[in-house]
Amino acid sequence: MCHSWVLRAAVLALGVGILVTPAAAQEKSIIVQSTTSTANSGLYDAILPKFTEKTGIKVNVVAVGTGQAIKNAMNGDGDVLLVHDKPAEEKFIADGYGVQRLDVMYNDYIIVGPAADPAKVGAMKNAAAAMKKIADAKAAFASRGDNSGTHVAEKALWKAAGVDAAAASGGWYRETGSGMGATLNTAVGMSAYALTDRGTWISFKNKGDYRILVEGDPALFNQYGVMLVNPQKHPKVKAKEGQAFVDWILGTEGQKAIADFKLEGQPLFFPNAKK
Secondary structure, eight states: OHHHHHHHHHHHHHHHHHHHHHHHHHOEEEEEEEOHHHHHTTHHHHHHHHHHHHHOEEEEEEEOOHHHHHHHHHTTOOSEEEESOHHHHHHHHHTTSBSOOEEEEEEEEEEEEOTTOTTOOTTOSOHHHHHHHHHHTTOOEEEOOSOOHHHHHHHHHHHHHTOOGGGGBTTTEEEOOSOHHHHHHHHHHTTOEEEEEHHHHHHOSOOTTOEEEEOOOGGGEEEEEEEEBOTTTOTTSOHHHHHHHHHHHHSHHHHHHHHHOEETTEESOEEOOOO
């Protein structure tokens, strides 16, 4: 009797194993190394379930600054890269780490600050000139300081303004080393100006008396690109599933999903994949 029970239990355990293991093995997933703005804004929460429903492929997003996302992809720690620093993306491709870089969507950068606007930059249309006024006034400025796409854009604006902001580090210029949401929280906490992408700003909940002070300069244009990590460089890359994601987000359904994503009635990103 005892032996019979043990035998039945063993058979049952074996049967469960046969049922479960193939199902687990069939689960398809990819890793997307991504900038933080796409995650913080809520875009992925809105669009990725649509991709998974269509393809059965789960998308795991690693959201870090663009510079770190590129490093991670260079190390083979991901299947797809979606970031916003076009020169760095093109170098990623040229160095053989990615297959092809393609435009996926855009939004823009804005300079935000307290209503008091101590540097008096409100309504300026020249972003570099506004940055110079902030520096001349030694008004507090919170920088991500993390080599993200936003930080790279900020450094380009300081250069255009002829300002060595890094030399003022620890003074009026404060580097947070954090993502965009955390940097905005720091800025609000210390009444500092900040450069942010519009998508993160719209979704940011702790605005206080902060407002958009500088916008509309062509220099503030913010393009996002997507690319498959090169499976010839990293054989463990899930090329088929990763390419399916790239094709989807650049195709009609993915582009519509991006366009349909709005907060407070405002679009956060504008799809612009080339047909």
